[in-house]
Amino acid sequence: MTSLGEGEYALLDQSWHDAITPDAARRMLIAAAHAFADKGYHATTTRDIAARAGMSPAAVYIHYRSKEDLLFQISKVGHERSLKVLTAVQDPDPRDRMAKTVAAFARWHAEFRTTARVVQYELGSLSPEHHAVVAELRRKIETHVRQIVEDGVKAGSFETPDQNGTALAVLSLCIDVARWYRPDGKRTPEDIGTLYADLALRMLSKSV
Amino acid sequence: MTSLGEGEYALLDQSWHDAITPDAARRMLIAAAHAFADKGYHATTTRDIAARAGMSPAAVYIHYRSKEDLLFQISKVGHERSLKVLTAVQDPDPRDRMAKTVAAFARWHAEFRTTARVVQYELGSLSPEHHAVVAELRRKIETHVRQIVEDGVKAGSFETPDQNGTALAVLSLCIDVARWYRPDGKRTPEDIGTLYADLALRMLSKSV
DNA sequence: CTTAGTTCTAAGCAACCGCTTAGTATGTCG
DNA sequence: CGACATACTAAGCGGTTGCTTAGAACTAAG
Numbered sequence: 001m002t003s004l005g006e007g008e009y010a011l012l013d014q015s016w017h018d019a020i021t022p023d024a025a026r027r028m029l030i031a032a033a034h035a036f037a038d039k040g041y042h043a044t045t046t047r048d049i050a051a052r053a054g055m056s057p058a059a060v061y062i063h064y065r066s067k068e069d070l071l072f073q074i075s076k077v078g079h080e081r082s083l084k085v086l087t088a089v090q091d092p093d094p095r096d097r098m099a100k101t102v103a104a105f106a107r108w109h110a111e112f113r114t115t116a117r118v119v120q121y122e123l124g125s126l127s128p129e130h131h132a133v134v135a136e137l138r139r140k141i142e143t144h145v146r147q148i149v150e151d152g153v154k155a156g157s158f159e160t161p162d163q164n165g166t167a168l169a170v171l172s173l174c175i176d177v178a179r180w181y182r183p184d185g186k187r188t189p190e191d192i193g194t195l196y197a198d199l200a201l202r203m204l205s206k207s208v
Numbered sequence: 209m210t211s212l213g214e215g216e217y218a219l220l221d222q223s224w225h226d227a228i229t230p231d232a233a234r235r236m237l238i239a240a241a242h243a244f245a246d247k248g249y250h251a252t253t254t255r256d257i258a259a260r261a262g263m264s265p266a267a268v269y270i271h272y273r274s275k276e277d278l279l280f281q282i283s284k285v286g287h288e289r290s291l292k293v294l295t296a297v298q299d300p301d302p303r304d305r306m307a308k309t310v311a312a313f314a315r316w317h318a319e320f321r322t323t324a325r326v327v328q329y330e331l332g333s334l335s336p337e338h339h340a341v342v343a344e345l346r347r348k349i350e351t352h353v354r355q356i357v358e359d360g361v362k363a364g365s366f367e368t369p370d371q372n373g374t375a376l377a378v379l380s381l382c383i384d385v386a387r388w389y390r391p392d393g394k395r396t397p398e399d400i401g402t403l404y405a406d407l408a409l410r411m412l413s414k415s416v
Numbered sequence: 417c418t419t420a421g422t423t424c425t426a427a428g429c430a431a432c433c434g435c436t437t438a439g440t441a442t443g444t445c446g
Numbered sequence: 447c448g449a450c451a452t453a454c455t456a457a458g459c460g461g462t463t464g465c466t467t468a469g470a471a472c473t474a475a476g
Contacts, residue, residue, distance in 0.1 A: 024423080039332065042250035046464060056425050058466080063423095067464065120387070121329065124247065165395065165403045168388065173377060176384040179328070180376065187373065195373050202410045232453080254434060264455050269435065271453095 008034070008183075012114065019077055025063035028053045032070040037117040041071055041125040071122060072130040078119040079137040082108055086144050094152030098204065099197040101148060102174060107193035109177040116178035145171050149204065158204040170200050216242065216391075220322065227285055233271035236261045240278040245325040249279055249333040279330060280338040286327040287345040290316055294352050302360030306412065307405040309356060310382060315401035317385040324386035353379050357412065366412040378408050 012030045020026040031052035035044040046067050047057045064070050085108045091097040109116045123131060149167040152158035160166045177192060187195075220238045228234040239260035243252040254275050255265045272278050293316045299305040317324045331339060357375040360366035368374045385400060395403075 040248060040250055042248055043333070045462080047462095057464095058426080059424060061465065125251070161406060162403050165399075166407065169381060169404070169407055172384040172388060173381050175387075176380040179383075180380060191373075195370050196377070198369060199374065199377055199411050202413060203407050205410060205413070205415075207413075207415050253432085255432095265434095266436080266456080267454060275434065 008114070011112075015081075015112070016077065020073070022063075024053075024055075024059075028055070028060060028063055029070060029073055033074045033114050033118055036071065036074065036122060037114040041067075041118075041122045068125070068127055068130070071118070071125060072127075072133075074115065074118050075122065075126060075130070075134050076137075078112075078115040079134050079141075081112070081115070082119065083137055083141050083144075086141060094148060094155050094157045095201060098148050098152060098158075098170075098200055101145070102170060102200040103193035103197040105171075106174040106177050106196040107189045109174055110181045110187075110189035110192050113178050113181050113183070116175075120175055120178050142168070142171060152204060157206075159206040160204055166203055170203060173199065216322070219320070223289075223320070224285065228281070230271075232261075232263070232267075236263070236268060236271055237278060237281055241282045241322050241326055244279065244282065244330060245322040249275075249326075249330045276333070276335055276338070279326070279333060280335075280341075282323065282326050283330065283334060283338070283342050284345075286320075286323040287342050287349075289320070289323070290327065291345055291349055291352075294349060302356060302363050302365045303409060306356050306360060306366075306378075306408055309353070310378060310408040311401035311405040313379075314382040314385050314404040315397045317382055318389045318395075318397035318400050321386050321389050321391070324383075328383055328386050350376070350379060360412060365414075367414040368412055374411055378411060381407065 009030060012033060013026065016026055016029065020029055028049065032044070032049045035049050035052055038044075039048075044067075046060050049067075049070070050057045050060050053059070060067070060070070064073070082105070085104050086101055089097055089100045089104060091100055119134075123134065126134065146164060146167045149158060149160070149163050149170075153160065153163060174196060177196075181187075181189075181192070217238060220241060221234065224234055224237065228237055236257065240252070240257045243257050243260055246252075252275075254268050257275075257278070258265045258268050261267070268275070268278070272281070290313070293312050294309055297305055297308045297312060299308055327342075331342065334342065354372060354375040357366060357368070357371050357378075361368065361371060382404060385404075389395075389397075389400070
């Protein structure tokens with residue numbers, strides 16, 4: 001039917017349960033997310049998506065306007081979720097806030113690797129109009145991390161030769177987890193979050 | 209004709225002058241590299257590649273067996289060049305060696321962003337046989353960075369809770385430059401190399 | 417029962433894909 | 447000059463693509 005590990009399917013089915021209805025639409029979107037993450041958007045056919053969802057090729061077009069519409073829904077929900085992961089951290093101390101933010105953001109890119117790969121690698125496959133929507137969300141994500149760095153420097157907790165450059169590097173480090181992470185590897189998403197929180201603090205530490 | 213900036217074309221034409229002959233084969237490969245980097249392998253048509261090279265669709269098959277053969281040549285030469293950039297640094301001190309290696313590797317991913325994007329994002333589009341060839345080169349790249357970290361820890365220059373994890377993170381940081389770098393941005397490849405060398409040393413520094 | 421609405425499938429259409437074939441222009445050697 | 451090799455193009459072939467159409471199966475209201 002789905003030819004996915006039970007866990008792989010169940011994770012997104014639970015995560016998207018409230019946001020994507022009805023059930024058939026969610027099943028199709030999960031099938032599309034896994035296909036796009038595995039092979040890339042352009043290498044995936046609508047027949048492949050339908051087969052993964054256990055339905056006929058024409059069933060795709062009952063709940064979605066086009067293949068690109070499927071991509072946009074995945075990208076939009078994915079960006080919103082990753083932004084929510086960032087902004088959920090509210091610690092007053094910049095060091096703690098940075099550590100917890102990086103841990104959560106890096107962890108998300110491992111745990112939701114399927115979504116994250118579509119979010120990070122298929123921006124160019126979106127229509128100009130849809131790209132503009134997610135670009136706005138990406139701007140908010142970058143601004144949020146820049147703000148933590150700025151707060152830390154102002155508070156005297158951080159020291160860096162290039163505030164925006166280092167903020168970009170911290171973000172880049174977390175995002176690239178989606179590229180190399182494998183669920184069957186020895187590091188858990190939790191492990192990666194812990195290591196990366198330490199690395200981010202080192203990148204901004206006062207003594208070198 | 210090529211519809212590329214003169215500089216964009218000239219950079220690869222010069223870099224590949226000795227490795228790829230005759231001229232028409234190199235012109236076709238440069239056209240393919242830019243198309244793959246811009247739109248992705250599967251979104252690129254052989255007609256598109258031929259048009260960028262200013263030739264007919266059938267001309268692709270005079271110098272290359274298939275579209276995948278073009279991808280393999282770009283990926284193979286690209287991996288070999290990036291490995292060469294790494295191994296060219298020979299400093300005896302681990303700190304200096306790490307700084308210079310990271311500076312050169314990060315800089316390469318910015319300067320040769322076109323090649324780097326194909327190298328890093330189209331691994332899954334290679335045939336299993338061709339993938340095995342570049343996978344061996346990738347193993348060498350990772351081993352090389354791990355070795356520098358190990359040497360630095362043994363010499364007492366570095367301190368880290370996870371040697372291999374941090375080596376992977378340093379590598380990941382450099383590789384992801386190919387994703388976000390834009391030639392028209394404010395940071396030059398040189399700037400990025402300098403910043404990233406500092407960040408790598410911080411990630412491995414003894415005092416946190 | 418009829419009627420209307422929703423969700424699905426079988427079949428297929430026009431466009432496009434990677435790649436091949438047949439033939440042309442150019443150059444080289446004797 | 448003719449014989450042959452190389453580098454290229456025009457045309458097109460079989461297969462696949464995203465998506466549409468026509469209709470079946472089911473539910474629910476009147």
